[in-house]
Amino acid sequence: MASGAGGHSLSAPLVPSRLCTGCEKKLEITTGHWFFRDSKPTGYCRTCRAKIKTQHDGPYGWVPAEKVRPLLSELVSRCGGITATSEASGLSETAIREVVGRKRPRVQKKTVRLVVLALYERRKVDRMNGGNKNYLEARKKQAKLEDNINRLAGY
Numbered sequence: 001m002a003s004g005a006g007g008h009s010l011s012a013p014l015v016p017s018r019l020c021t022g023c024e025k026k027l028e029i030t031t032g033h034w035f036f037r038d039s040k041p042t043g044y045c046r047t048c049r050a051k052i053k054t055q056h057d058g059p060y061g062w063v064p065a066e067k068v069r070p071l072l073s074e075l076v077s078r079c080g081g082i083t084a085t086s087e088a089s090g091l092s093e094t095a096i097r098e099v100v101g102r103k104r105p106r107v108q109k110k111t112v113r114l115v116v117l118a119l120y121e122r123r124k125v126d127r128m129n130g131g132n133k134n135y136l137e138a139r140k141k142q143a144k145l146e147d148n149i150n151r152l153a154g155y
């Protein structure tokens with residue numbers, strides 16, 4: 001029911017068409033070709049919108065390396081070395097060294113995904129084995145250090 005739409009009617013005998021801002025194709029105004037907002041078709045056709053979406057949200061973009069470094073560092077601690085991390089994640093040793101060593105300003109989303117997946121797997125394994133000793137030791141030391149800093153700061 002398109003009542004109260006201000007007199008505009010899409011129920012003309014001939015289906016009206018509209019020019020897409022993206023691909024500049026003239027497409028019939030149907031839900032198959034367009035998305036509608038307030039019962040009006042949006043500027044880009046469905047095909048173009050899908051393309052835009054993959055470009056921005058798809059696994060092809062880049063993210064700052066800062067975002068993945070803590071995860072990758074954890075993975076390296078848990079695996080116990082760069083080579084083991086490379087085997088676990090599928091990333092090259094060079095890539096791992098560069099991200100951890102802050103030599104790379106950004107990484108591909110694909111890389112983030114590989115790190116997250118490998119870390120997820122590794123955490124699961126570590127949980128089943130009662131925790132990676134080295135990693136837990138490192139965490140304990142870090143916690144103690146932070147504790148000392150807090151105490152010094154008077155918290």
Ligand SMILES: [Zn+2]
Nearest residue numbers: 020023045048
């Ligand atoms: Zn289009």
